[in-house]
Amino acid sequence: MKVELESRIVEGPEVVGVEPALDLQGKALPAVQPGAYSRTVTLMPRAELERRMVKGPDGVEFEVEPLRDYYCEAGPTVMPAAYLKIVEDLFNWARSRSIWILGFGTGCGAIEMRPLMTPRFDAYRFGIQWRPTPRQANLFVISGYLSVKTLKRAIRCYEQMQNPKYVVGLGSCTINGGMYWDSYNTIKRLDDYLPVDVYIAGCMPRPEALLQGFEDLKKLIRAGKAEGANQYAERFDWYKANQKQIIHDWDMPDYNW
Amino acid sequence: MRELYARLKERCALGELTQQRPNLGFVTLPREQLRQALTHLRDSEGYTHLVLLTAVDWLEDGQFQLTYLLSHRTQGRDFGLRVLIPRMDAEMDSIHDLWPTAATYQRELREMFGIQFPGSPGVNDDFILEGWTGMPPYRRDFDTKRFSEENYNHRPGRETRDPTTYMKQQLYPGGL
Numbered sequence: 001m002k003v004e005l006e007s008r009i010v011e012g013p014e015v016v017g018v019e020p021a022l023d024l025q026g027k028a029l030p031a032v033q034p035g036a037y038s039r040t041v042t043l044m045p046r047a048e049l050e051r052r053m054v055k056g057p058d059g060v061e062f063e064v065e066p067l068r069d070y071y072c073e074a075g076p077t078v079m080p081a082a083y084l085k086i087v088e089d090l091f092n093w094a095r096s097r098s099i100w101i102l103g104f105g106t107g108c109g110a111i112e113m114r115p116l117m118t119p120r121f122d123a124y125r126f127g128i129q130w131r132p133t134p135r136q137a138n139l140f141v142i143s144g145y146l147s148v149k150t151l152k153r154a155i156r157c158y159e160q161m162q163n164p165k166y167v168v169g170l171g172s173c174t175i176n177g178g179m180y181w182d183s184y185n186t187i188k189r190l191d192d193y194l195p196v197d198v199y200i201a202g203c204m205p206r207p208e209a210l211l212q213g214f215e216d217l218k219k220l221i222r223a224g225k226a227e228g229a230n231q232y233a234e235r236f237d238w239y240k241a242n243q244k245q246i247i248h249d250w251d252m253p254d255y256n257w
Numbered sequence: 258m259r260e261l262y263a264r265l266k267e268r269c270a271l272g273e274l275t276q277q278r279p280n281l282g283f284v285t286l287p288r289e290q291l292r293q294a295l296t297h298l299r300d301s302e303g304y305t306h307l308v309l310l311t312a313v314d315w316l317e318d319g320q321f322q323l324t325y326l327l328s329h330r331t332q333g334r335d336f337g338l339r340v341l342i343p344r345m346d347a348e349m350d351s352i353h354d355l356w357p358t359a360a361t362y363q364r365e366l367r368e369m370f371g372i373q374f375p376g377s378p379g380v381n382d383d384f385i386l387e388g389w390t391g392m393p394p395y396r397r398d399f400d401t402k403r404f405s406e407e408n409y410n411h412r413p414g415r416e417t418r419d420p421t422t423y424m425k426q427q428l429y430p431g432g433l
Binding site: 147148149152176177181182183184185186187188189192242246247248 | 383386387388389394399402406409410411412414415
């Protein structure tokens with residue numbers, strides 16, 4: 001299988017390199033170390049996912065099966081372009097002017113987003129603002145290393161965001177692991193788990209580099225090339241397989257919409 | 258610190274006092290004496306604050322060293338108690354009834370080192386490593402690099418240079 005994901009690495013004002021398409025390694029399940037001290041893991045079923053009786057405010061009791069009633073069983077779908085190219089271009093122009101970032105700092109890189117909210121760098125003049133919930137955001141900045149535990153939350157957040165949505169990988173850790181390249185608990189390639197539109201290299205990248213990265217993302221959106229959400233829908237099974245390969249306690253629906 | 262050591266020695270069998278600073282000392286004691294010493298320090302000597310509970314893996318000796326660091330708030334002194342336990346089937350008595358915060362440390366030690374603390378509340382719940390099976394990662398025989406290579410997808414193109422030879426090439430391209 002080929003990964004046809006165009007991931008660009010941005011540092012400062014210029015584009016440094018373009019990632020080639022790469023083969024997906026056929027990987028075995030994680031091996032238990034020889035002579036390992038192992039413990040048995042019994043995953044407790046989560047109470048909020050269990051079938052239960054709920055009493056409504058009017059006193060009527062009814063049965064709730066959260067996985068069926070609270071979540072949509074259908075997977076993500078590809079969002080078709082508008083009926084005319086000029087209309088789609090207009091939409092893309094408008095989308096590029098309203099970048100709403102999910103305020104979820106996944107790693108230490110989140111510290112570089114704070115100056116952008118201040119008068120000194122003032123990202124708001126570029127039409128960029130931060131929102132407190134995935135439902136109101138369309139850009140997810142993965143700010144630095146992602147531990148497996150955080151990746152699980154990041155996937156949930158990404159899937160709850162509305163289309164069209166974009167992902168920016170901030171810092172070296174999202175590109176190749178950075179200084180956590182030999183860690184037991186952090187992923188090394190973000191684009192195996194979420195569709196990444198732009199990478200901003202550095203450890204850490206300066207706020208100026210972030211602004212440049214956002215400008216680069218805007219160019220991609222205007223050119224109609226920021227199709228991460230559609231890629232995610234098209235290659236949903238591939239992304240899920242990758243995610244489940246490292247998240248061993250998968251206790252949530254496959255699609256968290 | 259010497260007086261404290263002398264007073265404590267009347268009650269428990271203590272090892273040598275290692276004084277790292279005038280206000281920081283460590284002492285090793287047998288496992289059975291730990292609870293008595295901790296209770297005495299907390300109730301009679303004023304060491305009311307459990308600063309940390311951590312472990313060191315002495316792989317070659319086949320032992321874990323647990324350090325209970327206590328602090329005297331008004332005197333500004335810290336006193337550490339060290340206990341050596343066998344590494345095989347490591348198990349230690351819980352002290353969550355002396356300091357409730359110890360339960361969190363014990364939960365972390367159970368996950369990261371595989372030291373069991375029977376009776377500690379929530380000690381078997383996942384702390385950071387959700388769904389982890391296999392060897393606890395802070396044990397020194399755990400090969401973190403190999404684990405990372407086997408489990409997490411790698412992006413090719415990463416270069417590692419030996420600093421000495423690389424700087425020689427940069428500074429003296431023609432050779433020394």
